[in-house]
Amino acid sequence: MKILALESTCDETSVAFLNGRKIEKNLVYSQIKIHRKYKGVVPEAASRAHSEKMAALLKKITANSKKPQAITFCRGPGLNGSLIVSAVAAKTLSEYYAIPLIGVNHLEGHFLSCEIENDEIKNKFKFPLIVLIASGGHSELWLAENYGIYKLLGSTRDDAAGEAFDKTAKLLGFPYPGGPILEREALKASKKDFSFPIPFVREGFDFSFSGLKTAVAYKLDGKKLSIGFKRSVCYAFQEAAVEALLKKTAQAAEKYKVKQIAVGGGVSANGRLREAFTSYFKGKNIETLFPQKKYCSDNAAMAGLCAFRRLEAGEFKNCVSVNADLKIESWRKKC
Ligand code: AMP
Numbered sequence: 588m589k590i591l592a593l594e595s596t597c598d599e600t601s602v603a604f605l606n607g608r609k610i611e612k613n614l615v616y617s618q619i620k621i622h623r624k625y626k627g628v629v630p631e632a633a634s635r636a637h638s639e640k641m642a643a644l645l646k647k648i649t650a651n652s653k654k655p656q657a658i659t660f661c662r663g664p665g666l667n668g669s670l671i672v673s674a675v676a677a678k679t680l681s682e683y684y685a686i687p688l689i690g691v692n693h694l695e696g697h698f699l700s701c702e703i704e705n706d707e708i709k710n711k712f713k714f715p716l717i718v719l720i721a722s723g724g725h726s727e728l729w730l731a732e733n734y735g736i737y738k739l740l741g742s743t744r745d746d747a748a749g750e751a752f753d754k755t756a757k758l759l760g761f762p763y764p765g766g767p768i769l770e771r772e773a774l775k776a777s778k779k780d781f782s783f784p785i786p787f788v789r790e791g792f793d794f795s796f797s798g799l800k801t802a803v804a805y806k807l808d809g810k811k812l813s814i815g816f817k818r819s820v821c822y823a824f825q826e827a828a829v830e831a832l833l834k835k836t837a838q839a840a841e842k843y844k845v846k847q848i849a850v851g852g853g854v855s856a857n858g859r860l861r862e863a864f865t866s867y868f869k870g871k872n873i874e875t876l877f878p879q880k881k882y883c884s885d886n887a888a889m890a891g892l893c894a895f896r897r898l899e900a901g902e903f904k905n906c907v908s909v910n911a912d913l914k915i916e917s918w919r920k921k922c
């Protein structure tokens with residue numbers, strides 16, 4: 588099955604071409620340069636940039652590729668104006684080629700990316716497993732019982748983990764997106780003489796990060812921000828944020844007695860998080876899976892993965908023409 592995949596949920600425009608389990612192409616255009624001057628994503632500028640870039644990327648990817656047999660796009664969650672760009676492009680292409688249109692969930696794509704190795708889809712998951720999605724817009728814990736069968740255990744009550752990294756970095760005067768910069772600066776910290784309270788919601792599996800951000804703001808209040816001090820703040824923040832994610836994931840793993848944890852979303856690129864999760868769960872005989880770094884941030888290949896699993900499960904089998912509406916954010920929509 589040849590799948591053409593489109594992604595434009597936030598500030599990356601991306602198209603990918605999958606041939607069976609092989610990700611033959613995955614083109615990503617990042618809008619970081621556009622948003623950096625505003626210190627965050629400007630939705631209007633994002634959708635404009637997607638609409639300017641999408642056609643060029645599609646032209647490039649279809650140039651020497653065979654005709655796709657299915658089209659997929661991330662239906663949501665994401666920014667409405669951005670989502671519409673790939674929804675309309677995908678719908679148009681599916682009408683043109685008369686092939687199925689498969690709207691998929693962006694967060695499921697982050698999770699399924701853990702199964703990519705050497706640009707190929709492998710079978711790594713041993714269900715049931717616990718999924719942590721830590722991205723710029725979401726912090727969620729799921730119990731995954733099989734492909735497409737997910738129970739939401741908890742989510743953030745305020746800021747997402749990536750958002751907390753970005754906002755803390757912004758308070759320290761670092762450019763957008765702050766997550767990777769904060770990690771880099773934390774590594775250079777020489778003084779590790781203070782810590783922040785670990786944000787923890789007592790009941791259930793929800794997260795909360797706004798208190799940690801406020802604690803950072805109080806710590807900075809009225810201080811001269813030397814680079815040494817900033818690095819110490821980055822270190823202390825990162826320790827607290829990683830510990831908060833780890834604690835809830837560990838509770839969920841214990842409750843549901845799983846043998847695997849899968850972590851997806853932009854924050855899963857964080858080296859300290861990878862190290863802390865791997866070493867903690869190794870001690871519990873639980874395997875931790877992460878996507879390869881190039882598949883951590885938004886890309887269309889992960890939409891292709893969602894479509895691949897649904898086609899494999901037999902959905903869209905008798906579907907010869909297109910009948911998928913463009914409603915955003917439906918979890919599983921059948922043709
Ligand atoms: P996503 O929303 O999945 O596209 O991921 C983007 C988010 O991941 C942004 O908030 C980034 O700051 C964050 N992020 C990316 N790399 C890292 C990193 N190395 N450490 C912490 N956060 C990161």
Ligand code: MG
Binds near residue numbers: 697722852884885
């Ligand atoms: Mg994302």
